Amino acid sequence: MRTIDWVGDAVEIIDQTLLPDKCVMLRIHTVAELIDAIRRLAVRGAPALGVAGALGVVLADGDPDQIAALRAARPTAVNLAWGVDQAAAHLDEGRAAVLAAALRVRDDDLAASRSMGARGAALLEGDRLRIMTVCNTGGLAAVERGTALSVVQTLHERGRLAEVLVLETRPLLQGARLTTWELGRMGAPHRLIADSAGPYLLARADVDAVLIGADRIAANGDTANKIGSYALALGAERAGVPFIVVAPESTIDEDTPSGDKIEIEDRGADEIVSVRGVRIAPEGTQALNPAFDVTPHDLITAIVTDRRVIRP
Template identity: 40%
Template structure:
């Protein structure tokens, strides 16, 4: 599992160390969780959301002996701090809002009972994520044929969720159904989630995976090695525009050019109906050293100007379908996605 709650601490697998080392980070305060999310110890929209829920719980535990005014004021600060960790993944805000609703609904409880209820809610968010991912996997496996070549970008596996995965969860479900598949994993520059995480996960699961550089996707498609593209998402707008790891937009254009179905795979908690289109999705700009350095070595000239958006937005008309726990949404997404929430 990507994360584990143990009595008074959140334990996270340190995804920065994979695949060479399996190391863990213990979070004892909400600030620890903030730093873990911001510094990419944990990443992937569902995993970020679940981690934030436990960060909110840790914040409540920090102020458990304070006055009512101090406690609830502290919780406002805790939510604000955690919400500042990363701006694009909407699951972060969804989980914090859910924890805050629990707090406000039960604010008359004595402090010990209130904190126990927050713990129960955080654990529920984590356990629900696993069941949701399994439902997504089952729904998505229906479109996977025996012998399909599947291309994926970034990491939408167990490491991006509490467990099981979204896009990789579909692949896992297809394999469990006895289907033979072949996966091409883009390396995903500059942070190399595909090379470091997706390839590692699929190999551990016994799935046939081939690692390619990002700029090889078009050629692999032209050679008819790819039948299907499955990727995750960090935020899906009401019209179906989907923000995912930088480079996804390029893959979608290539898929359309070669007549290959392109699917987004994500839970409904990633759908943000309050965001009309992808133009309104905030895009995180990350440290330029991720581009200028590789494995600690400088690979670019000193003082070169850089642009390092962590995400791009794939417009709805390049997306064949959006696979969720409630089924597969099809265009027009402003109708099909809204219907899934009814």
């Protein structure tokens, strides 16, 4: 099952806001619909956003205002703007050329996911590995297989996976809702843990490696990823556990020199004061909701891309 694809004359996506209760495919015919899907996280994950950006240019049919609005729909994830740029570079050649470029972005993502899975699995030593991860980095974050979870899937397929410890990933519970759903579908053993339990379990030597994805990697190796990643990096450093970032080359942003230059999206109070529409805090409660944090490069053991292993 593909998270995002071009079918007929429309973009088709899995509506991730309905998982794990329902698996519903949305057909998107306009840029406005696609931007709405991106902003409400019906489609999310850096590689998937890159494909969405490229396919969205096809829907824009050359309209520069729609293309600019799509490019800016989510500021932290560099892949969205990158995907838009890949397809928009062919606007002068006509719609067919734009569609062909967008489909190359999709196909390259499929190949990249498999490459990252194999490269990451080769980097890790030992059998029966226990992996910790945050947020969702599987096929739902890409077209198929994903980034960090592609490594997990490869380990599982090779009989080298003991267990995955999945952080629930507040405030939107992408780990609890999405990663556990994907691990269940692949038959991989896993347990769900509270976000705050991660560093403690690292300190107990219960984990062989931490694998995360990335929404933007700065030129110096600083990495923006889902909020909670930095705490895991600190815990892994203290415990001597490898902390590995898995992301395609397109997530590396050479124009951003360091992590302090990455714009961090704040998604407002609603996601903090309520859970899936049910209020958990008193009316009028204010909240601070950064969707991402930045892990400094000196806390990262390795960055695994579809082409290489980087040791910051």
